[in-house]
Each structure stands twice: as structure tokens, then as C-alpha cells.
Amino acid sequence: MSTLENLSCPIDSTPLSLVERSLKCDQGHTFDLAKSGYVNLLPVQNKRSKDPGDSKEMVVSRQAFLSQQHYFPIVSAILSSWPERHLYDGVRILDAGCGEGYYLDEIGKALMAQETSAERTGLDISKWAIAAASKRDKSVSWLVGSNASLPVPDSRFDAVLCLFGFPVFSEFSRALSDDGLLLLVESGPDHLIELRRILYPTIHEYKPTFADGVAGFELMQEKTETFSFTLGSQEDIQNLLSMTPHMHKASYDGREALKQLNSIILTADIKLRWYHKKAKEVNHV
Numbered sequence: 001m002s003t004l005e006n007l008s009c010p011i012d013s014t015p016l017s018l019v020e021r022s023l024k025c026d027q028g029h030t031f032d033l034a035k036s037g038y039v040n041l042l043p044v045q046n047k048r049s050k051d052p053g054d055s056k057e058m059v060v061s062r063q064a065f066l067s068q069q070h071y072f073p074i075v076s077a078i079l080s081s082w083p084e085r086h087l088y089d090g091v092r093i094l095d096a097g098c099g100e101g102y103y104l105d106e107i108g109k110a111l112m113a114q115e116t117s118a119e120r121t122g123l124d125i126s127k128w129a130i131a132a133a134s135k136r137d138k139s140v141s142w143l144v145g146s147n148a149s150l151p152v153p154d155s156r157f158d159a160v161l162c163l164f165g166f167p168v169f170s171e172f173s174r175a176l177s178d179d180g181l182l183l184l185v186e187s188g189p190d191h192l193i194e195l196r197r198i199l200y201p202t203i204h205e206y207k208p209t210f211a212d213g214v215a216g217f218e219l220m221q222e223k224t225e226t227f228s229f230t231l232g233s234q235e236d237i238q239n240l241l242s243m244t245p246h247m248h249k250a251s252y253d254g255r256e257a258l259k260q261l262n263s264i265i266l267t268a269d270i271k272l273r274w275y276h277k278k279a280k281e282v283n284h285v
């Protein structure tokens with residue numbers, strides 16, 4: 001079972017303790033566990049919209065796509081590039097913006113197969129995503145919450161994963177232990193290029209994100225993973241489209257052209273960047 005341990009109240013940052021099926025802080029704030037075991041730690045005052053993050057439809061599409069294992073090479077790439085010294089029994093992992101939980105679930109299975117136990121927490125701002133995630137792996141602590149204000153004490157994790165997500169580096173740094181690692185996974189220049197050629201009249205030039213570095217972190221290593229996969233039905237193509245930003249950005253003509261296809265071979269081009277938390281600077285007087 002998930003432990004839901006060592007979390008903090010999203011309203012006043014004091015420690016939360018599990019009392020029966022609720023997390024409670026000393027100030028009397030109470031957060032009830034859902035039936036499936038997740039807990040919503042996103043207080044109304046921190047919400048920018050009524051239903052933030054991915055919609056129910058997007059979550060259903062992403063789950064349908066990811067369950068076909070087309071992106072398993074990304075799981076393998078994460079595990080094979082994980083700096084060895086930082087992958088040990090008891091490693092505490094946060095997947096920040098975990099979506100419907102595919103990666104944390106697969107990473108847990110792979111680590112178990114190599115007899116490494118990990119303490120895993122998955123957090124996402126979308127309650128739909130976390131509700132779906134909480135049904136798949138009960139040994140993970142699943143939280144509705146925001147990267148902008150993680151409901152955890154300082155130094156809570158040894159590794160933070162941010163996969164195709166919305167990183168908030170100051171919070172990631174705070175939540176990481178001194179020797180902690182951050183993994184950013186993002187799309188590279190040729191990612192889904194065949195799809196983009198259909199959807200857009202011109203392809204924008206690729207601009208690498210965070211090329212100037214990331215505040216509070218040092219880049220340790222960068223890995224590019226490319227592979228191809230085939231979608232064999234219009235439904236599969238629409239599921240992939242629905243889980244990408246292209247769904248809203250593409251032109252009407254582009255989306256209509258895509259509707260004519262029953263299969264497509266696609267390139268995945270993924271960048272994995274591992275960062276080490278920078279040691280705090282000590283001011284010598």
C-alpha cells in the first residue's frame with residue numbers, strides 16, 4: 001500500500017499525518033482519501049481554474065495510447081541512463097506531472113525485476129489523471145497537487161522526474177535532497193514529424209528548451225532516444241493527437257487530412273536530460 005508519508009499541508013506547510021482515511025495537519029485542515037486511495041492536496045485557493053490540467057478526455061486518450069506500449073523505449077531509456085550511483089534501494093522518486101501514471105508504474109515494475117525497491121510518489125494537477133493513476137498501482141502515493149507548490153517538506157525526494165510536463169525548478173530544488181537528481185524528458189526536433197507535416201503547412205524551427213541552463217541545477221548528461229512506431233487505426237491516431245498540444249494548435253484542414261488515414265508510421269525523438277541539484281552556496285564573511 002502507498003504510505004502517503006512525509007507530506008505537508010498545502011495551506012500552511014505543516015506536517016500531515018494519516019488518521020484512518022484522512023490526512024490531517026495540526027491546524028485542523030483535513031484531506032480525505034478517495035476510494036481508490038489518492039488524496040487531493042490542491043486547495044481551492046491554489047486553483048487557477050475549476051478543472052485544472054488535462055481533461056478527462058485527454059487522460060482517457062493518453063491511457064489508451066500509452067497502454068499499447070509504443071513509448072516503452074522511453075521507460076527503458078530512463079532506466080538505462082539513470083546515473084548508477086543514484087539508483088539504490090529505497091530511492092525516493094517523485095513524478096511531477098505524472099499524468100495517468102504510466103511511467104511511474106512501468107519504472108516500479110522494472111526496478112522490482114532488478115530487486116530495487118523505490119518509494120514512488122506521483123503528482124498531477126488534473127484530478128482525472130490522478131483518479132486514473134490511482135487505479136493502476138496501489139503501492140504509489142498518488143496526489144492531486146501542483147508543481148508550483150509541492151505539498152511536501154524540503155529534501156523529501158532523491159529524484160524528481162518531469163516528463164513532457166511543466167517544470168517549476170525552484171520547487172523541484174526545494175523538494176530534492178542535497179545529492180538529488182532531476183530528469184527532464186522532452187520532445188526533440190523530429191518528434192512525431194510525420195504527424196506534424198500533415199497537421200501544419202510549415203514546420204517551425206526547433207528551439208531547444210532550457211538551452212541556457214536551469215537555475216539551481218547542473219546538467220550531468222543528455223541522451224537522445226529515437227525510435228519509430230506504427231499506429232494501425234484511425235482511433236489510435238486520434239488518441240495520440242488528443243494527448244498532444246497539436247490537438248488545439250493544428251489547422252482545420254490538417255486535422256481533416258489526418259482523419260483520412262488508417263495507419264501511420266511515426267518517429268519518436270526524445271531528449272532526456274539529467275541534472276544534479278547544485279550545492280547551496282555558502283557565504284564566507
Ligand SMILES: C[S@@+](CC[C@H](N)C(=O)[O-])C[C@H]1O[C@@H](n2cnc3c(N)ncnc32)[C@H](O)[C@@H]1O
Nearest residue numbers: 053054097098099124125126146147163164166
Ligand atoms: C503532456 S502531459 C504529460 C503527462 C505524463 N508525464 C506523461 O508523459 O504521460 C502534462 C501533464 O502535466 C499536468 N500539469 C499541468 N500543469 C501542472 C502543474 N502546475 N503541476 C502538476 N501537473 C501539471 C497535466 O495535467 C498533464 O497531466
Ligand SMILES: [Zn+2]
Nearest residue numbers: 009025027029
Ligand atoms: Zn494545515
